[in-house]
Amino acid sequence: xxxxxxxxxxxxxxxxxxxxxxxxxxxxxxxxxxxxxxxxxxxxxxxxxxxxxxxxxxxxxxxxxxxxxxxxxxxxxxxxxxxxxxxxxxxxxxxxxxxxxxxxxxxxxxxxxxxxxxxxxxxxxxxxxxxxxxxxxxxxxxxxxxxxxxxxxxxxxxxxxxxxxxxxxxxxxxxxx
Amino acid sequence: xxxxxxxxxxxxxxxxxxxxxxxxxxxxxxxxxxxxxxxxxxxxxxxxxxxxxxxxxxxxxxxxxxxxxxxxxxxxxxxxxxxxxxxxxxxxxxxxxxxxxxxxxxxxxxxxxxxxxxxxxxxxxxxxxxxxxxxxxxxxxxxxxxxxxxxxxxxxxxxxxxxxxxxxxxxxxxxxxxxxxxxxxxxxxxxxxxxxxxxxxxxxxxxxxxxxxxxxxxxxxxxxxxxxxxxxxxxxxxxxxxxxxxxxxxxxxxxxxxxxxxxxxxxxxxxxxxxxxxxxxxxxxxxxxxxxxxxxxxxxxxxxxxxxxxxxxxxxxxxxxxxxxxxxxxxxxxxxxxxxxxxxxxxxxxxxxxxxxxxxxxxxxxxxxxxxxxxxxxxxxxxxxxxxxxxxxxxxxxxxxxxxxxxxx
Amino acid sequence: xxxxxxxxxxxxxxxxxxxxxxxxxxxxxxxxxxxxxxxxxxxxxxxxxxxxxxxxxxxxxxxxxxxxxxxxxxxxxxxxxxxxxxxxxxxxxxxxxxxxxxxxxxxxxxxxxxxxxxxxxxxxxxxxxxxxxxxxxxxxxxxxxxxxxxxxxxxxxxxxxxxxxxxxxxxxxxxxxxxxxxxxxxxxxx
Numbered sequence: 077x078x079x080x081x082x083x084x085x086x087x088x089x090x091x092x093x094x095x096x097x098x099x100x101x102x103x104x105x106x107x108x109x110x111x112x113x114x115x116x117x118x119x120x121x122x123x124x125x126x127x128x129x130x131x132x133x134x135x136x137x138x139x140x141x142x143x144x145x146x147x148x149x150x151x152x153x154x155x156x157x158x159x160x161x162x163x164x165x166x167x168x169x170x171x172x173x174x175x176x177x178x179x180x181x182x183x184x185x186x187x188x189x190x191x192x193x194x195x196x197x198x199x200x201x202x203x204x205x206x207x208x209x210x211x212x213x214x215x216x217x218x219x220x221x222x223x224x225x226x227x228x229x230x231x232x233x234x235x236x237x238x239x240x241x242x243x244x245x246x247x248x249x250x251x252x253x
Numbered sequence: 254x255x256x257x258x259x260x261x262x263x264x265x266x267x268x269x270x271x272x273x274x275x276x277x278x279x280x281x282x283x284x285x286x287x288x289x290x291x292x293x294x295x296x297x298x299x300x301x302x303x304x305x306x307x308x309x310x311x312x313x314x315x316x317x318x319x320x321x322x323x324x325x326x327x328x329x330x331x332x333x334x335x336x337x338x339x340x341x342x343x344x345x346x347x348x349x350x351x352x353x354x355x356x357x358x359x360x361x362x363x364x365x366x367x368x369x370x371x372x373x374x375x376x377x378x379x380x381x382x383x384x385x386x387x388x389x390x391x392x393x394x395x396x397x398x399x400x401x402x403x404x405x406x407x408x409x410x411x412x413x414x415x416x417x418x419x420x421x422x423x424x425x426x427x428x429x430x431x432x433x434x435x436x437x438x439x440x441x442x443x444x445x446x447x448x449x450x451x452x453x454x455x456x457x458x459x460x461x462x463x464x465x466x467x468x469x470x471x472x473x474x475x476x477x478x479x480x481x482x483x484x485x486x487x488x489x490x491x492x493x494x495x496x497x498x499x500x501x502x503x504x505x506x507x508x509x510x511x512x513x514x515x516x517x518x519x520x521x522x523x524x525x526x527x528x529x530x531x532x533x534x535x536x537x538x539x540x541x542x543x544x545x546x547x548x549x550x551x552x553x554x555x556x557x558x559x560x561x562x563x564x565x566x567x568x569x570x571x572x573x574x575x576x577x578x579x580x581x582x583x584x585x586x587x588x589x590x591x592x593x594x595x596x597x598x599x600x601x602x603x604x605x606x607x608x609x610x611x612x613x614x615x616x617x618x619x620x621x622x623x624x625x626x627x628x629x630x631x632x633x634x635x636x637x638x639x640x641x642x643x644x645x646x647x648x649x650x651x652x653x654x655x656x657x658x659x660x661x662x
Numbered sequence: 663x664x665x666x667x668x669x670x671x672x673x674x675x676x677x678x679x680x681x682x683x684x685x686x687x688x689x690x691x692x693x694x695x696x697x698x699x700x701x702x703x704x705x706x707x708x709x710x711x712x713x714x715x716x717x718x719x720x721x722x723x724x725x726x727x728x729x730x731x732x733x734x735x736x737x738x739x740x741x742x743x744x745x746x747x748x749x750x751x752x753x754x755x756x757x758x759x760x761x762x763x764x765x766x767x768x769x770x771x772x773x774x775x776x777x778x779x780x781x782x783x784x785x786x787x788x789x790x791x792x793x794x795x796x797x798x799x800x801x802x803x804x805x806x807x808x809x810x811x812x813x814x815x816x817x818x819x820x821x822x823x824x825x826x827x828x829x830x831x832x833x834x835x836x837x838x839x840x841x842x843x844x845x846x847x848x849x850x851x852x
Contacts, residue, residue, distance in 0.1 A: 102350065102595050131477055134596070134607060134624045153596060153609075153624075157477070157491070160498045162596070185480030188632045196314075211307040211661055212793060213758045220315065220792055227315050229792045279762050280712060282741035287714050287759060308759040309714050312791040327788065334716035378719070397726030404723070415720055415812050658715045661756075 078159045080105035083127060090120055104162055106151070111167040114150075115177040118165070121154060122182060129154035129163060132179070135189035137197045139171075141223045147171035148197055152179065169199065178204040196221035261293050261300050272300050277646070279308045285382060286657020288631070290646070297642050302635040306628070310661040317621040321586030322348050323422055323562070325621065330416040332623060333659040336375035336602040338367045338407070338419045343599035346501055347608040348422050351595045354562065357554040359547055360424040361503045365540045366437065367410070367419060368502070368599075369533040373444075374403045375602035376484075376526040376533075379654040383523060384455060386651040387464045392454055399447050402440045409433040423563035424556025437537070445534060452527060462520060469637045469649030470518035479633040482626050483604025485653060488525045489517030495600040507539050519652040526654075561588050586616055596624075603627055603654055627659040679705065700830040703747070703773075706735040707822070707829065710746035712766065714753030717780035720812040721752050729815035734822055743769040748825060749802075754782035755795045767802045768851055772837045775828060776804045777821050781811045803845055 080100055084107060088095050094110035094117075109117055121129040134153040141147055146168035153164050169176055178201040179186040190201045191210040198219040201207055209216065218225060261272045277290040287308035293301040313332070317325045329340040342364050349356060356364075377396050384392035404414040410433050411419040411426070420426070429437075455461050471481075476489040486493055494511045496504040512528035514521030544552075556563055560579045569576035582588055592614035598607040604626030613619040630653065637653075638646040682701060684693025709731075713721055724731050725739070740746050743766045755763055767776070778798050781787035784807040786796030798804060805828055808821035836842055 101593050104596060106594070132480060133598075133605070134609060134622070136609060136622045138611060138620045153607075157493060164596070183480070184475075184478040185629055185632065188628065192628075209307075210305075211310040213307075220312070225792075227312065227319060227792065228790050229796070232796065234796070279759060280741070280766055282739075286718070308756060308762070309754055310756050310758065310793045311754055311789045312793050316789070316791060331716055334719060378722075394727050397723060398728055401723065401726070401728045414723075414814065416716055 078126070078156065078161050080163070083107075083121075083163050086124065086127060087117065087120075091117060104164055106164040106166050108166050108168070111150075111169055111176050114152075114165070114167050115179060115182070118152065118154075118179050118182055121163070127156065128158070129156050131155040131157050132183040132185050132189075133162065135179070135186055135193065137193045137199055139197060139222050143168070145170050148174050148199055150176055150193065150199055171198075174199045175202050176200070177202050180204055195219070198222070263295055267295065269295065275643075285651070285655060286660070288655065288657060288660060290634070290650075292643070292646065294643060299638050299641060299643060299646055302638050302646065304631060304634050306631065306660050308661070309657050313623065313662045314621055317618050320617055321583075321588070322590065322617065323583070324586070325618070327416065327418050329623075330418055331658050332625065332662060333375070333601055333603060333606070333627070333656050334415060335378050335656060336371035337415065337417045338371040339375075339599060339601050340606065341417060341419050342368055342502075343597070343601070343606055344608060345420055345422050346599065347595060347597040347610055348562070349557070349559075350597055351593065351610060351612070352559075352562065352590060354423055354557045354559045356424060356502075356557050358503070358551050359544060359553070360555050360557070362540045362544045362547075363425060363429060363555065364420065364502050365504070365507070366537050369536045369540075370403055370406060370437075370440075372602050373530050373533045374400055375654070376530050379602075379652070380451070380455075380523055380526055383465075383519070383648070383651050384461075386647055387461060389455070389458075389461070392451055395447060396451060399440075399444055402436065402444070406433060406436045406440060409436055421556065421563055423559040424554075426556075426564075428553075428555045437541070441534065441537060445531075448527070448530060448534075455523070456527075464644075464648060465519035465523060465652070467516075468519045468641060468645045469652065470516045470521075471633065471637055472517065475633070475636065476517060479636075480629040481604065481633070482629075483601065484522055484525045484529060485517070485604065485630055487512060488514035488521035490515055495598050495605050499598065501597075501599060506543070507536055509536050509539075519648050522652045522654075589614065589616060598624070601626060603656065603659065604630070623662055625659045625662055627655050628662075631655055631660060696832075696834050699834065700832065704735075704826045704830040707748050707775075707825065708738050708740055708746045709736050709748040709750050709822075710741060710743055710766070710770070711739055712749060712751045712753075712763065714751075714755065714759065715782070717752035717783070717812045720815060721750070721779065721818060724815040724818050729819065731819065731822065734819070734826065736822070743767075744771065746770060747774060747829075748822075749774065749776045750779055751776065751783045751798050752779040754780075754787060754789060755798050756793050757795055758793070760795050760798075760801050763798060764801050764851075773829075773832065775806075775825050776802055777806045777808060777825055778804045779808045779810075779818055779821060780813060781809055783807075784809055787811060801849065802851075803849060 084098055094113045096108040098105055098107045121127050133155045136151055138149045148169040148171055149166050151164055151166045155162050178190055188210060190204055193199045194207050195209040195211050263269055272293040272295050275292045275294055277292055279287040279289045289305045291303045292299050313328045326341050326344055329344045330337040332340050377400055381393040381396040407417050408414050411417050471489050473490040476486050490513060492511045492513045509532045512525045514525050564583055565576035565579055570580045590612050592612055594611040596607060596609045598605045607624030609622040610618055611620040637649050682693050682697035684691055711721055778784045783798050786794050806821050806824045808817055810817050
């Protein structure tokens with residue numbers, strides 16, 4: 077019977093201490109693991125006959141600037157198509173050294189998804205065949221989706237700040253807004 | 254620039270020494286949207302293809318981090334703009350599941366009607382443009398006349414033709430009017446005959462079959478490895494449909510078949526999309542019948558009772574205090590959402606469109622990631638065209654139904 | 663087949679464009695070059711659809727039979743800049759795409775006109791982000807802006823008709839005039 081507890085028990089049985097924890101929301105369990113073993117965990121979930129998570133639905137990253145030492149979280153969403161069951165894996169990375177092994181040899185779909193993560197967050201996927209930017213211009217020197225960078229283009233000179241209530245000076249008689 | 258293996262050495266007995274590099278550039282009549290392919294060709298045969306995307310990257314995911322939830326709907330419109338209502342309703346379903354709003358039956362059936370109309374609209378574009386790319390312009394002209402009928406239906410319901418922003422979190426902004434029902438019925442009366450005529454033009458057409466059969470095929474194992482979903486995966490032989498596996502919006506009550514192909518080539522994809530359109534027509538008819546069978550209060554409620562997300566009626570806003578406060582809070586984006594994360598998927602016209610929504614208890618999403626099917630299966634394009642002719646590359650791109658807005662988000 | 667057995671009708675109400683005014687006599691006619699050329703150019707504009715996103719789908723609807731654009735002489739959509747008069751930029755142009763757009767514009771031969779269709783092409787639209795070009799007039803000179811998100815096909819046709827007005831009334835010397843050269847130089851296109 078494939079359910080979250082079964083998957084979690086099997087992972088703990090195989091990897092022991094490297095499974096850091098789990099949380100379950102809306103019928104989907106997210107399992108936190110050690111980033112050194114991400115490829116081994118994915119391989120185990122792929123090979124095992126009872127688990128058979130052979131379809132990678134999604135791969136993305138999240139930036140938590142407040143968790144020092146664990147700012148970037150790379151998350152994989154795996155799917156067992158015959159049994160119709162999803163499981164999510166999360167691996168935390170330090171922002172100063174965001175290295176993690178690539179899953180593109182195992183799941184061909186991870187190729188561009190990892191490039192997108194690199195482009196937006198700067199996650200370095202070790203062993204990726206072609207880790208360059210995919211969405212943004214090649215000359216970009218920062219990772220735009222990180223929380224410290226703004227959405228708007230800061231080099232614009234044609235925005236009329238006064239009309240839109242940013243900066244500028246409205247002087248209604250003696251008031252200054 | 255991507256690392257392109259320039260000038261692959263050709264075998265000794267070839268006429269040329271190395272391959273020629275051709276740029277199937279971002280501006281090209283046959284690319285529907287802007288993506289680039291750098292092809293290494295030997296005569297007419299493609300040795301290697303390197304796709305680049307990102308020419309229409311609009312940073313949706315970053316925009317969504319600072320918008321209140323109802324303002325993310327216009328962004329989702331512009332993902333797969335050929336079938337915008339599916340994206341809108343998918344987002345609304347995600348928020349409703351996250352916050353815990355129950356949608357009444359009538360609203361759900363109305364949503365099914367709208368989503369199936371959008372699916373028909375998208376498949377019509379894909380198939381008629383497939384015809385245009387293989388040289389047959391007539392199908393495009395016939396079909397677009399009937400897409401105008403679908404646009405008129407959208408316009409009657411939500412005011413806009415293409416980027417619809419249809420529905421609200423909690424249901425619909427207004428019930429379907431008499432004119433909308435008349436237009437839907439007119440569409441259901443006239444469209445099947447046109448679809449039959451379109452099929453008669455292309456299905457057994459020798460030129461079309463020779464151009465599309467055996468072209469751009471992919472096996473089921475490779476398709477699954479690449480993360481294909483939707484009609485492209487079904488054409489390869491795997492019957493994975495999110496409406497069947499993880500039903501939403503009462504799809505489990507409907508009776509429809511999921512068409513599956515065998516070889517995954519362009520002809521199979523074309524046939525799968527055509528058959529899906531027939532199934533969509535049947536779904537719309539079933540939905541109309543189910544709405545007719547609803548009784549009592551259920552038959553008239555078109556929105557849920559969710560004061561935190563669904564705008565109150567204007568006459569209440571002007572007379573009652575709570576309605577005024579809710580109206581203000583919703584518009585100014587001051588509704589607090591609980592913390593948590595959710596992944597919700599709908600069956601978009603191109604495959605599994607997923608919304609990975611993370612909230613930290615603030616007023617907008619902390620992280621919103623769209624699992625975009627086009628981005629995921631465009632990676633397989635080099636494998637699909639390797640060894641085929643240049644004209645086959647065009648047709649493969651066209652039959653995969655690549656929508657640039659969804660590729661780049 | 664689509665219209666069930668409609669009786670055959672012949673269109674006797676064909677509109678013919680008026681002849682520009684000039685001096686006529688036996689066997690000769692004299693009129694201004696600019697008027698004749700303007701008339702010919704205005705009714706045979708060949709557009710280059712530079713369709714990037716959603717506005718491109720509305721353009722496809724404009725080319726369809728309900729809102730036929732080929733009535734205005736734009737029957738042939740050539741996708742090559744060397745043969746086209748009108749560059750219709752439809753959809754969001756991102757910073758990655760801007761050099762491509764510039765290159766296409768530079769490759770066009772004079773006289774050339776540019777229509778920015780949609781809010782994204784006119785001013786960046788709803789996308790005020792780090793990756794979207796805030797209006798194509800940052801990189802190329804634009805003649806007509808058609809706002810809308812997406813604009814209705816009628817609006818796109820209205821934009822084409824405004825271009826037709828520009829084409830009809832354009833002086834033959836405009837493209838070598840100092841103002842135009844100055845304009846192109848300000849965009850870095852010489």
